[in-house]
Amino acid sequence: MHYKLLFDYRFREGITQPITGLTTAQTAHNLNALTSLRSLGVTNTTAALQYPEQLGGVAWFMTWWTIIVEGILAVLFLAPWHNAFVRNLRNMGLMLFAISLYLIVPVLGFGNLFMVMGAAQCRPDERKMRGAFVVASMLFMIMFAIRF
């Protein structure tokens, strides 16, 4: 996560720069450091990266937050309870997960697949929720078109 936050431009521009205040100068330094490691004929095996102190905490939080949310969603969807309360939790959980992730990192295939599966597992009477999954899917496509 630490690496992603520094070198994946989607995380860097969407999270690292606004939250931790990573500067463009630091990013340029890091990219240079990384390139120097990959160059032919270079014998150094380490490169010092520059980043704000809070970055470690953000990476730690995002790692565990993702693992915990995935665990909760797995339990919700695999549990053999099908009452209205659990179904609502499932729908809301999946929706929150997808929106919080795929609006920052528009991985169109995954986002849309989740939305299609979300819509497919709705009961016939859950029309609003099914519509919400379809709308979210369109939102991802628009975001994807804007950002790429």
Added chain:
Amino acid sequence: MTLLVNARLLIGLTFAFAFFEGVVARILFERTNAL
């Protein structure tokens, strides 16, 4: 009805795999860093 059950199972299994993958990756990361 079949589709209803399958989509729910698929989502559940996807997240279950993602969860275990995350935990394993985290353990491996800790071990590598401890070396």
